[in-house]
Amino acid sequence: MRQQSFADEGFERYRKPTRREIFLEEMDRIIPWKELCEVIEPFYPKPAPGQPGRRPVGLERMLRIHFLQHWFNLSDPAMEEALYDSRAMRRFAGIDLGEGPAPDETTILHFRHLLEAHNLGERLFVLIGQYLEENGLKVSRGTIVDATIINAPSSTKNREKKRDPEMHQTKKGNQWYFGMKAHVGVDSKTRLIHSVAATAANVHDSQVLPDLLHGEETRVWGDSAYSGQTDVIRKHAPRAADFTQRKGARNRPLSEEERAKNRTKSKVRARGEHPFLIIKRIFGFDKIRYRGLYKNANRLFVACGLANLYMVRRRLLAVA
Numbered sequence: 001m002r003q004q005s006f007a008d009e010g011f012e013r014y015r016k017p018t019r020r021e022i023f024l025e026e027m028d029r030i031i032p033w034k035e036l037c038e039v040i041e042p043f044y045p046k047p048a049p050g051q052p053g054r055r056p057v058g059l060e061r062m063l064r065i066h067f068l069q070h071w072f073n074l075s076d077p078a079m080e081e082a083l084y085d086s087r088a089m090r091r092f093a094g095i096d097l098g099e100g101p102a103p104d105e106t107t108i109l110h111f112r113h114l115l116e117a118h119n120l121g122e123r124l125f126v127l128i129g130q131y132l133e134e135n136g137l138k139v140s141r142g143t144i145v146d147a148t149i150i151n152a153p154s155s156t157k158n159r160e161k162k163r164d165p166e167m168h169q170t171k172k173g174n175q176w177y178f179g180m181k182a183h184v185g186v187d188s189k190t191r192l193i194h195s196v197a198a199t200a201a202n203v204h205d206s207q208v209l210p211d212l213l214h215g216e217e218t219r220v221w222g223d224s225a226y227s228g229q230t231d232v233i234r235k236h237a238p239r240a241a242d243f244t245q246r247k248g249a250r251n252r253p254l255s256e257e258e259r260a261k262n263r264t265k266s267k268v269r270a271r272g273e274h275p276f277l278i279i280k281r282i283f284g285f286d287k288i289r290y291r292g293l294y295k296n297a298n299r300l301f302v303a304c305g306l307a308n309l310y311m312v313r314r315r316l317l318a319v320a
Helices: 019-032 034-043 061-073 076-085 087-093 105-117 120-135 207-212 232-234 256-282 293-311 311-319
Strands: 142-151 167-173 175-187 194-198 220-224 241-244
Touching: 019 061, 019 194, 019 293, 019 311, 034 061, 034 105, 034 120, 061 076, 061 087, 061 105, 061 293, 076 087, 076 105, 105 120, 105 293, 120 256, 120 293, 142 207, 142 256, 175 207, 175 256, 194 207, 194 293, 207 220, 207 232, 220 256, 232 241, 241 256, 256 293, 293 311
Parallel strands: 142 220, 220 241
Antiparallel strands: 142 175, 167 175, 175 194
């Protein structure tokens, strides 16, 4: 092993910022850390004066590490390894290995369980939505409703010798899937997620429709799974027009005019797929990591809030 030099401590002459460093610097500037920490602070353990033992890690540091897990799709042990391996992540989390170690995987696990126990993922999502509205990104009068399947491990090689009982299978086309569904209501203008729901995969998309509407819509878009829900839309959004895709039947195929209208609606409805691209492809949340619907729903809420910040980060940076 060669002797460590000053270059290893950050004095490299020819070094340039990586895309990871640039991304983390951008997110650091736009995330309202103080407001998010205030939501968690009443539930976060506080050091007892005069009591022996290790003091709790700083709340903001743990929240930063939790967000790193979402952005880079890391398990608790992998997150601990990444903090020692990546200087960019240590810098984002405010960790100096010359002063102390990084939080271990058990500490990271306990923080995640704290968020799950108090349903703080949903509260963080709501707070991020309020923060975006304060910065001029208000919800418009149009909502795109959609759902996507997030796969779960179907293996029975575990302690209980069975699959997750809270996950179920469903058929899409000719393919069977096992897992959960992420349902979202997306603003048709900004493409921001304003409503989220998590269910087992066998729950039909239309059953969650009322939870995805904020009530002030004038138009609602959706695919053919929401066809025939005009009365439900009018009940929960009285001024909304039904712009969901029309579905043909065996004895009544769609007319050419109805097909043309569906193609026009699809141009707007396609915007609702963009958040799924970020959550599943960029953040890597295309397969559940935890057992049970509640834990994965908490992860989904946080992922949707971070996806909203990711989509508008350039605009927020310009404001900053």
